[in-house]
Amino acid sequence: MPELPDVETFRRFVDETSLHRKLVDVRVFNRRVLNGLSPQRLKRALQGQSFRSTARHGKHLFVEVDGSRWLALHFGMTGYLDFGRQRRTGPHDRVVFVFAEEYSLAFVCARLFGRITLADSVEGFVADKRLGPDAMAVSGEEFASRIRRSKATIKSILMDQSQLSGIGNLYSDEILFQSRIHPTFPGHRLTTERAACLYRNTRKVLRMAIGRKADPWAMPQSCLLPHREREGRCPSCRAALTRQTVAGRTAYWCPRCQRK
């Protein structure tokens, strides 16, 4: 579930809670999330240091450690961060960063799809993973040219992290709804005008979601997201929403407002 707005919310959370605190311990409860990196190496890289700054690219959160090393966090589907003083360990805590004075930041991830790795730089990591430009940082020209050079369905392009970084299933549905574009419409058949409209709505939706701390239910009633469920109706025309698999995901759209 964590898409760009969620990860941006996590990033701000780290900024508010966890910077400039001395790291006294790193507790690894499940090695799987470290992706082959040994708990010892992680601990050695962090112990005695502190988190200096944060960055984000798409769904990836980066935390700078003294000595210009970066933690790269990916939240999979169910990952999130929790911070507290004398915080009790929960059943899904996978890695806990322990600071001085008994404060700690936990990487909580029920389904173990999340990952924490070390990187030398954000740029290096992004290049390594072949991530496309961040969906909030990309220019309108770059956005349109990427969309219009692909013959894939527009929903799959929006969700393709090598094309655009940060958009997942939920927000792609919302962006397409706002743009009145059918999810299976081929990217290369979008006119420049419609591509520009899609770009504006991408920014609008992501900005709105960040402002609401990525709570889909907190989005305005005129949005698709609060109605995105079985039996849901289009907030604009009241038509029953279509629910169908597109690009391997459950997509919701309005069959009247979003025609092919």
Added chain:
DNA sequence: ACGTGCTCCTGTGTGC
């Protein structure tokens, strides 16, 4: 170059 389906996982909700 595209879509499809499988896998990794486990909490949650539904139906019998």
Added chain:
DNA sequence: TGCACACAGGAGCACG
């Protein structure tokens, strides 16, 4: 009540 099972969906992969 308890069990079986579908479902959720990020990402990487094999396959056609």
